[in-house]
Amino acid sequence: MQPEPDLHYLCRPTEPREAALPVEFLPATDFLADEPACRQLWELVSTQFRTRSKFLAVWAGVRYVAVHRAADGSADGFLLVNAPVNWQIDYVVVRPDARGKGVAAALVTETVNQAHRRAVPYVMLTSRAGLKNLYAGCGFTPVAGGADPPLTAGPAGH
Secondary structure (H helix, E strand, C coil), rough: CCCCEEEEEECCCCCCCCCCCCCCEEEEEHHHCCCCHHHHHHHCCCCCCCHHHHHHHHHHCCCEEEEEECCCCCCCEEEECCCCCCEEEEEECCCHHCCCCCHHHHHHHHHHHHHHHHHCCCCCEEEEEHHHHHHHHCCEEEEEHHHCCCCCCCCCCC
């Protein structure tokens, strides 16, 4: 069986969308102060992805972490943002017991909302084709050939 192909996705944040669940959007330095959440993120990355070394390489550029918390306050969903000019979503990971409850969509939606507030021109990500509906529902469209958008510091929508 062949692996599912990756698609490149692009979103131009033009207006805020309602996130179905509350999400904390934290600078990476603030996230690092939450040791239990850091441990949970590492556990999920270690068990859900085959590339821990890629995660460690990506972490150096992470500027923001979106976090969803379960009713008991424990972190159960994470999204990492690399943010030079345009934002790159590098990991979206949700605890298995929290899947199917809209956590990933809320993380992505809140990240796009934060990009809109900060006038970020584009938000990009690469993910499995099977997650196309999730990302389309959050305002992303697949980009043919994975072409990068132009680097620009102008406000979103321009």
